[in-house]
Amino acid sequence: MSGPTQRPTLSAVASRAAVSVSTASKVLNGKADVSEETRRRVERALTSLGYSRRGDPRPHGELIEVVFERLGPWAVELLKGVESVAQREGISTVVTIGGTFDAQPETWIDAVMRRQPIGVILVFSTLSDKEKRQLRTRNIPFVIVDPAGDPAPDMPTIGSANWDGGGEAVRHLLGLGHRRIGTICGPPQLRNARARLAGYKSALEAAGITPDPELIVEGDFSTDAGFRGASTLMDLLNPPTAIFAQSDLEALGAYRAIQGRGLRIPEDVSVIGYDDLPMAELAYPTLTTIRQPLLEIASTATRLILRLRNAEPPLNVRTELATTLVTRESTAPPKS
Amino acid sequence: MSGPTQRPTLSAVASRAAVSVSTASKVLNGKADVSEETRRRVERALTSLGYSRRGDPRPHGELIEVVFERLGPWAVELLKGVESVAQREGISTVVTIGGTFDAQPETWIDAVMRRQPIGVILVFSTLSDKEKRQLRTRNIPFVIVDPAGDPAPDMPTIGSANWDGGGEAVRHLLGLGHRRIGTICGPPQLRNARARLAGYKSALEAAGITPDPELIVEGDFSTDAGFRGASTLMDLLNPPTAIFAQSDLEALGAYRAIQGRGLRIPEDVSVIGYDDLPMAELAYPTLTTIRQPLLEIASTATRLILRLRNAEPPLNVRTELATTLVTRESTAPPKS
Numbered sequence: 001m002s003g004p005t006q007r008p009t010l011s012a013v014a015s016r017a018a019v020s021v022s023t024a025s026k027v028l029n030g031k032a033d034v035s036e037e038t039r040r041r042v043e044r045a046l047t048s049l050g051y052s053r054r055g056d057p058r059p060h061g062e063l064i065e066v067v068f069e070r071l072g073p074w075a076v077e078l079l080k081g082v083e084s085v086a087q088r089e090g091i092s093t094v095v096t097i098g099g100t101f102d103a104q105p106e107t108w109i110d111a112v113m114r115r116q117p118i119g120v121i122l123v124f125s126t127l128s129d130k131e132k133r134q135l136r137t138r139n140i141p142f143v144i145v146d147p148a149g150d151p152a153p154d155m156p157t158i159g160s161a162n163w164d165g166g167g168e169a170v171r172h173l174l175g176l177g178h179r180r181i182g183t184i185c186g187p188p189q190l191r192n193a194r195a196r197l198a199g200y201k202s203a204l205e206a207a208g209i210t211p212d213p214e215l216i217v218e219g220d221f222s223t224d225a226g227f228r229g230a231s232t233l234m235d236l237l238n239p240p241t242a243i244f245a246q247s248d249l250e251a252l253g254a255y256r257a258i259q260g261r262g263l264r265i266p267e268d269v270s271v272i273g274y275d276d277l278p279m280a281e282l283a284y285p286t287l288t289t290i291r292q293p294l295l296e297i298a299s300t301a302t303r304l305i306l307r308l309r310n311a312e313p314p315l316n317v318r319t320e321l322a323t324t325l326v327t328r329e330s331t332a333p334p335k336s
Numbered sequence: 337m338s339g340p341t342q343r344p345t346l347s348a349v350a351s352r353a354a355v356s357v358s359t360a361s362k363v364l365n366g367k368a369d370v371s372e373e374t375r376r377r378v379e380r381a382l383t384s385l386g387y388s389r390r391g392d393p394r395p396h397g398e399l400i401e402v403v404f405e406r407l408g409p410w411a412v413e414l415l416k417g418v419e420s421v422a423q424r425e426g427i428s429t430v431v432t433i434g435g436t437f438d439a440q441p442e443t444w445i446d447a448v449m450r451r452q453p454i455g456v457i458l459v460f461s462t463l464s465d466k467e468k469r470q471l472r473t474r475n476i477p478f479v480i481v482d483p484a485g486d487p488a489p490d491m492p493t494i495g496s497a498n499w500d501g502g503g504e505a506v507r508h509l510l511g512l513g514h515r516r517i518g519t520i521c522g523p524p525q526l527r528n529a530r531a532r533l534a535g536y537k538s539a540l541e542a543a544g545i546t547p548d549p550e551l552i553v554e555g556d557f558s559t560d561a562g563f564r565g566a567s568t569l570m571d572l573l574n575p576p577t578a579i580f581a582q583s584d585l586e587a588l589g590a591y592r593a594i595q596g597r598g599l600r601i602p603e604d605v606s607v608i609g610y611d612d613l614p615m616a617e618l619a620y621p622t623l624t625t626i627r628q629p630l631l632e633i634a635s636t637a638t639r640l641i642l643r644l645r646n647a648e649p650p651l652n653v654r655t656e657l658a659t660t661l662v663t664r665e666s667t668a669p670p671k672s
Contacts, residue, residue, distance in 0.1 A: 028449070047469045061450055063428075071416055073614065076407045083433045092399075092451055095431045097419045113364070114397055115428055133383050223618060252618045259620055278409065279615040282559060282588045284595055 008049040017045035064305060065094045065117040067108055069124045073277045074294055078123060078145065081298025089306065091118065098124070109134050119305030121145055121298070127155065141308030143301040143317075146192075156308075156317045158301045162192045165290045165323035166199025166246070169272050172288070172325055173242045174207050177333045178270065182215040182240035184229035184250045193221070196246045196274065215240055219250055226253025234261060234269070241334035242270035248277045251287055251330075266332035276326055285329035293321045344385040353381035398425075400641060401453040403432045403444055405460045409613045410630055414459060414481065417634025425642065427454065434460070445470050455641030457481055457634070463491070477644030479637040479653075482528075492644075492653045494637045498528045501626045501659035502535025502582070505608045508624070508661055509578045510543050513669045514606065518551040518576035520565035520586045529557070532582045532610065551576055555586055562589025570597060570605070577670035578606035584613045587623055587666075602668035612662055621665035629657045 014024035019038055026034050027042040034042075064086050068075060079095070086093045094115060098108040109131055112120055120135065120142040127144070132155070135142050144157040173181050183200050186193025201211045217232050219225035226245050233240055234257065245251035251273030258269055265271055265285055273280060276291035300319060350360035355374055362370050363378040370378075400422050404411060415431070422429045430451060434444040445467055448456055456471065456478040463480070468491070471478050480493040509517050519536050522529025537547045553568050555561035562581050569576055570593065581587035587609030594605055601607055601621055609616060612627035636655060 043466065043469060063430075071412045073412075075412050075415075076409075079411075079431060080407055080433065083431065087432070087447070090447070090450075092430045092447070093432070094399075094428045095415060095419065096423070096429070097416065111423070111426070111428070114426075130379070134379065249618070252620075256620050279618050282585070282615050283618075284588075284592050284620070 013042065013045045013049055016049060017041045062089075062091045063094050063115055063117040064091050064302065065096060065112055065115065065120045067096045067098050067112065067120060067122050067124070069098050071097055073275075073279075074123070074292075076278075077294035078298040081295040081300075082121060082302045084295070085299045085302040085306075112140070116140075118309050119143070121301045121305065141305055143304050143308075145297055145301050156304065158297050158304065158317075158319045158321070159192070160292045160297065160323050161320040162195035162323075163199040163202070165274060165292075166196035166244075167203040168199075168323060168325050169244045169274065169290050170200050170203035171207075172272060172327070172331065173244065173270060174203070176242075176270065176331060178240075178242040179209060180212075180215065180238070180240045181242045181244060182217065182233040183244040184217055184219040184226055184233075184246060184254065186219060186221045186246045188218070193246060200244060219246065221247040221249060223249045223253035223256075226250030226255075227257045228253075230254035230257035230271075234258060234263070240269070242272070242331070245271060245273050248273040248275040248280050248287060248289055251289065252279065252283060255283060265330050268335070270331040270334070272331055280326070281328065283330075288328045288331040289326050291324045291326045293323065296321050349378065349381045349385055352385060353377045398427045399430050399451055399453040400427050400638065401430045401432060401448055401451065401456045403434050403448065403456060403458050403460070405434050405458075407433055409611075409615075410459070410628075412614075413630035414634040417631040417636075418457060418638045420631070421635045421638035421642075448476070452476075454645050455479070457637050457641065477641055479640050479644075481633055481637050492640065494633050494640065494653075494655045494657070495528070496628045496633065496659050497656040498531035498659075499535040499538070501610065501628075502532035502580075503539040504535075504659060504661050505580045505610065505626050506536050506539035507543075508608060508663070508667065509580065509606060510539070512578075512606065512667060514576075514578040515545060516548075516551065516574070516576045517578045517580060518553070518569040519580040520553055520555040520562055520569075520582060520590065522555060522557045522582045524554070529582060536580060555582065557583040557585060559585045559589035559592075562586030562591075563593045564589075566590035566593035566607075570594060570599070576605070578608070578667070580608050580610075582610050584609040584611040584616050584623060584625055587625065588615065588619060591619060601666050604671070606667040606670070608667055616662070617664065619666075624664045624667040625662050627660045627662045629659065632657050 010024050011021050014021045017024060019042060023034060023038060024042050027039050064082065066079065066082055083093050094117065096108050096111060117140065120140055122142055122144045124144060124146060144155050146157065146159060170181060185197050188194060204211050214236060217229040219229050226249060229250065230243060233243060243254055245254050251271050254271050255265060258265055263269060273287050273289035276289045280287040280289050300321065304317065346360050347357050350357045353360060355378060359370060359374060360378050363375050402415065402418055419429050430453065432444050432447060453476065456476055458478055458480045460480060460482060480491050482493065482495060506517060521533050524530065540547050550572060553565040555565050562585060565586065566579060569579060579590055581590050587607050590607050591601060594601055599605060609623050609625035612625045616623040616625050636657065640653065
């Protein structure tokens, strides 16, 4: 609509604010080394003159890329962890959701290549051999972070200590006096699920209890699996007094099965989960669980990327951070 | 450790793959206009020669920036909505968490300015006058998206229709036969909370019911407020048969108060929430609620940014998208 009009220049802004053009430019570009007083004066001049900059393209600075296979319940905590480190370094965090590239000509990996980030944090359960090669030939450092899955052993990964976490859940229940402890497993093809189950068995054995195969039921980390698993366990002739659900979603499914039978948690049966998702403390009763250190996992991955920038790839690291027991309302001593 | 060694050049890669250097470069940079067959051949050559590129800086392409005041329960759905549009346009999505800049010399707005995105989507309840001026003088289009708060009327915003949503919740309960319907409010200083309450009153009046002040209790959208509000309502001499909690978190708090009294949902009292957070369908019983169209809000905001790029700012738009009733287990006809 409007034709070209006389637009105020940055030097007019600088002169109105009684500063140099370079100082005015610093304020305009958000640089730090300008006093608060000067910054305010330049801001006032920008506003009163109606200054408005057009299209001078400039570098965006360094990027770090977080690629999610899908945005699951872990996404928020992981992003907080990445941002906490990246922001301090003046690095921008780019988020890509790999799954949404389905049926599109460009893949997530093409998009990453195009952006040339200093590194990539992959929240992925599986990576194809082709994807691994593509990342390696581009010399872009990457780290796999996977709260749910099973990264290949030849990849740099940051995760949590699943065997220890599984054991911690069982030791908490043993400490309350439980002896007959059931568990609902994760998918057996996932390394983290196998490690949690092994931790369950080891902790029982360390307490002199032989794991009872009828107390170990299959699952896939979903609420449905938790519902079915807890139903199977509570229908046993001699049901357990406590259940270790190997994910929080399974634990919430177990709640439905137990409460649907008119039983109370923790009075009639204790339940402990694994993850500490936001819903754990909103459930009724609130869920005792094993907390995965998502924020620390993500910030450690980000710091590793910053180190890898200057290193010779490939650098294979597998780091496991400790889990924590979060005691809430869903566990108590067994009925005597 | 290792000294400089003879590294394979891109022209060696091109010759091995029997393509031009420019084609090899296209594959390396993830450009789209290369056939799948050629791409595979170049990938094989890159791998077999052990090609590894160093540090040639290149533009990152266009960025769109999503600034969260804090990463709340809405973040995941909103990011999906932004990504779904940005990805198709080949635009990178940068995520910034404004709150984490506390006590740091650089503010989120400085960081945004430095990156020069094509536009900014602000997931913010409040924006200072200074911040508004800074955004406007930089000529960077922005849109406010705020599922929780109260954007100023002079800002382009995309939100949902709160008055209609409040009415829809009440009409659902009226349709089940409820006449004595309580509500737990949001913070009265927020426009969306006031609109939901007004919707509640209007729907009752349209059904010939005069709103009873003792059935309207204060709140702030939190689980604690829901617990306190439902406790107050259930302690009335003549308690309501249904409760409209104006946020899902309040509804989950109301669950605790109701179930803690030994009452059943929905047999003894119905509960309906507002938001449709992920926890709504994990609660026991699953929560009937009013769904905010978060994905559509975010994708609409992103498309608006793409339009604003070519328009003359300031362009003020306030768009409200329709909510949907999601019927689950927590509502039923009143006991007769």
